[in-house]
Amino acid sequence: xxxxxxxxxxxxxxxxxxxxxxxxxxxxxxxxxxxxxxxxxxxxxxxxxxxxxxxxxxxxxxxxxxxxxxxxxxxxxxxxxxxxxxxxxxxxxxxxxxxxxxxxxxxxxxxxxxxxxxxxxxxxxxxxxxxxxxxxxxxxxxxxxxx
Amino acid sequence: xxxxxxxxxxxxxxxxxxxxxxxxxxxxxxxxxxxxxxxxxxxxxxxxxxxxxxxxxxxxxxxxxxxxxxxxxxxxxxxxxxxxxxxxxxxxxxxxxxxxxxxxxxxxxxxxxxxxxxxxxxxxxxxxxxxxxxxxxxxxxxxxxxxxxxxxxxxxxxxxxxxxxxxxxxxxxxxxxxxxxxxxxxxxxxxxxxxxxxxxxxxxxxxxxxxxxxxxxxxxxxxxxxxxxxxxxxxxxxxxxxxxxxxxxxxxxxxxxxxxxxxxxxxxxxxxxxxxxxxxxxxxxxxxxxxxxxxxxxxxxxxxxxxxxxxxxxxxxxxxxxxxxxxxxxxxxxxxxxxxxxxxxxxxxxxxxxxxxxxxxxxxxxxxxxxxxxxxxxxxxxxxxxxxxxxxxxxxxxxxxxxxxxxxxxxxxxxxxxxxxxxxxxxxxxxxxxxxxxxxxxxxxxxxxxxxxxxxxxxxxxxxxxxxxxxxxxxxxxxxxxxxxxxxxx
Numbered sequence: 001x002x003x004x005x006x007x008x009x010x011x012x013x014x015x016x017x018x019x020x021x022x023x024x025x026x027x028x029x030x031x032x033x034x035x036x037x038x039x040x041x042x043x044x045x046x047x048x049x050x051x052x053x054x055x056x057x058x059x060x061x062x063x064x065x066x067x068x069x070x071x072x073x074x075x076x077x078x079x080x081x082x083x084x085x086x087x088x089x090x091x092x093x094x095x096x097x098x099x100x101x102x103x104x105x106x107x108x109x110x111x112x113x114x115x116x117x118x119x120x121x122x123x124x125x126x127x128x129x130x131x132x133x134x135x136x137x138x139x140x141x142x143x144x145x146x147x
Numbered sequence: 148x149x150x151x152x153x154x155x156x157x158x159x160x161x162x163x164x165x166x167x168x169x170x171x172x173x174x175x176x177x178x179x180x181x182x183x184x185x186x187x188x189x190x191x192x193x194x195x196x197x198x199x200x201x202x203x204x205x206x207x208x209x210x211x212x213x214x215x216x217x218x219x220x221x222x223x224x225x226x227x228x229x230x231x232x233x234x235x236x237x238x239x240x241x242x243x244x245x246x247x248x249x250x251x252x253x254x255x256x257x258x259x260x261x262x263x264x265x266x267x268x269x270x271x272x273x274x275x276x277x278x279x280x281x282x283x284x285x286x287x288x289x290x291x292x293x294x295x296x297x298x299x300x301x302x303x304x305x306x307x308x309x310x311x312x313x314x315x316x317x318x319x320x321x322x323x324x325x326x327x328x329x330x331x332x333x334x335x336x337x338x339x340x341x342x343x344x345x346x347x348x349x350x351x352x353x354x355x356x357x358x359x360x361x362x363x364x365x366x367x368x369x370x371x372x373x374x375x376x377x378x379x380x381x382x383x384x385x386x387x388x389x390x391x392x393x394x395x396x397x398x399x400x401x402x403x404x405x406x407x408x409x410x411x412x413x414x415x416x417x418x419x420x421x422x423x424x425x426x427x428x429x430x431x432x433x434x435x436x437x438x439x440x441x442x443x444x445x446x447x448x449x450x451x452x453x454x455x456x457x458x459x460x461x462x463x464x465x466x467x468x469x470x471x472x473x474x475x476x477x478x479x480x481x482x483x484x485x486x487x488x489x490x491x492x493x494x495x496x497x498x499x500x501x502x503x504x505x506x507x508x509x510x511x512x513x514x515x516x517x518x519x520x521x522x523x524x525x526x527x528x529x530x531x532x533x534x535x536x537x538x539x540x541x542x543x544x545x546x547x548x549x550x551x552x553x554x555x556x557x558x559x560x561x562x563x564x565x566x567x568x569x570x571x572x573x574x575x576x577x578x579x580x581x582x583x584x585x586x587x588x589x590x591x592x593x594x595x596x597x598x599x600x601x602x603x604x605x606x607x608x609x610x611x612x613x614x615x616x617x618x619x620x621x622x623x624x625x626x627x628x629x630x631x632x633x634x635x636x637x
Contacts, residue, residue: 017429017453024436071421100424121428 009035010063012044012080013098014072018121022067022098029129036063041075044068045083048090062093068115070099070106078109085114096131148174149181149195149207150223158249159194159223166253178202178210185215192256197224197231208238217267219259223252289364291383292371297321297339300380309387311357322383325354338368342381345370351388362389411582422464426457433457467600474607481611486527488554488561489514495534495552503542503550510538513553523561524635529608533616536601537565537628545569548625560614560631571622581606581616605630 009026013019019037026035038044046052050059066084070077077097084090094116099106107118117131150156156174163170173188175181176199184190193211197204204222211220222235222243232243241259244252283290289306293299299317307313310325317324323335334350341348348368355361364385371380433450436442442450473479496512503510514521534552541550548568554561572580581602609616609630620626 015425015429017425017432017457020453021429021432021436100421100428121424 008033008064010044010047010066011035011037012041012066012072012077013037013069014039015069018069018098025128031129039073041072041077041080043074044072044080045075048084049087059089062090064093066093066095068095068097070097070110078106078113081110081113081115096128148172148223149176149193149199149202149204150174151176151196151199155196155246158246159252162249162252163256166256168253168256176200176202178206181207181210182214185210185218190218192260193218193220194223194252194256195220197222197227197235204235205238208235208240212239217263219256219263221252221255221259223249286384289383289385289387291317291322291385293322293381293383295378295380297381306385309356316357326352342368342370343378345372345376345378351392354385362387363392364388419464419468423461426461426464429457430454430461467604470604471600474604479607479611481526482528483524483526485522486525486530487518487522488530489516489518489521491527491531491534492553495531495538498535499538499542499550506542506545507547508542508545509549511549511551513551515553515555522636523632525612525632526608529612530632533605533608533630534563534565536605537630540601540628541565541567541569541626544626556634557631559634561634562629562631564627564629566625566627568625571624572618572620572626573622574620577618577620 009031011019011022013022019039023035023037027033036047038047043053046054047057048062050057068077068080072080077099081095081097084093084095091114095114096117096119097110097115098119098121099110100121110118117134119128119131148156148159150159160172173184173190175184178201181202185193193207193215195204195207204224208220208222211218216239219241220239222232222240223246224243225246227245235243241262242255244255283292283301284303286303286305289309290301290303291299291306292301298319298321302310302312302314302317338348338350347370348366350366352364352366353361354364365388367384369382369384370378371382373379433454436450437447470479492512492514496510499510538550538552541552545567546569550565550567552563552565554563556562606616609632612632614630614632616628616630618626618628
């Protein structure tokens, strides 16, 4: 994954199967050809704030959209949400929360922390597209169809 | 009035009236009338002549003593010899008045009535005192009475029986001897302040009997006051509430346990639903992809592999849940058969060598008995499952390094071990990890997954097989799980 170019979607997800399903579906719908994947909460924070292995990343180049799994190793999804929504550098990035449960407390907590939308796995792409449209992001993310 | 002479009776009545006493009277001559009058007329005083035609003063006093000794009795008679008078007085008469000196009668009546009244009051007071003292002595609560300085003067039977101290042993001491060092100084001072101010103190003490047995007492201390309002004594009423307190403590513990279980179950449901959904999502997601007509053969193979692996993962979680519910229902049984522990080790090794290859972990095993001595009677399925559980954990929590397992023959038991070079388990968690639904750290368990039931199930199985399970571990260096089973041969 090219980290120097503008990342359009940052996918924060630890389960490789879910990563694969999400990437495939995004590509299939011609959404975003520059997707960066991180596998745990600590790596996600390093990415956002250009620390650790991302220390030479240009911090001003924020992703257009974040897809965030709630159940993450090391640092929990809700905690990631709290941190980025409380930091001036990252708080304007739209976040779509991805989770395997419809656990009400998770949903409420996510919205409280400033999540823009919520999608339950397995990702329903019709719903995903509706979501990004509602966020006014659809045309921004839609790629030219490959020739 | 016991009198046979009308004129004497008249004289006596006139004399009483003269002395200023207002009264009604009945005059009797026979024993029968006398008895009736005692009952029906119920006199306040009996005046009796000594000799009558069919009756006499001696009989009258004896009957009075027997039937109405609360009624004063005065012998009113003509001159009699002193001996007779003494006899009657001895028999219980209050006074005697000679008819020649009737002027004394009024005063004699007053004195006799007053004397009887005093006696009556004293008897009443005595009786009251006896009831009070019985009440204290036989009270079902321990009672201490101290002087105004708080020194013990009296303890009741319940106290001596219960506390095992005799009155002599505690007399003159303060009740603090029952409470060596349990209650704080402040508590005692607060109590003393309260009762010194003539208020009742109420509280609980963790006291000690003579033999050292500790118990909880509910104590009420009240000051007893003189008429002047000064404190004469203190009374301590104490009730053993050890049982009650224990019941309350037990209830609190039970409640906490129930809440803890409830919390664990909720966490478990939350966790298990995540653990079930994760492979389910993969199965549903990749099955969908299989319908894509543009799929390349290697993609197809990759997807079916994911589906197969996720299905197995799901199956093992469901197996865990089913095993747990069988255990919870108390229906887990041992299916004892001949089995060869060397074969089991080799079988389990074969299962795991495939799983760890791609993780870069080395796995090896050791058996310490020759094959022909490695046959025992036990439950093959359960033994295999425990070894598999422990090895799965070892693989799960080891990213690089090695895993070794096997058994040693020790004191007629087979002691199995599974050693890994994984993340280790902190000492304080060594007991907890065997509890149901337990996984060390919520954020960490996400990294490693699993139902959180494996160790709990393994522990139950090993105990059913007559052994025990334990571990040694060093954080960051690795963990060794041990369990033993009896070396039962035919």
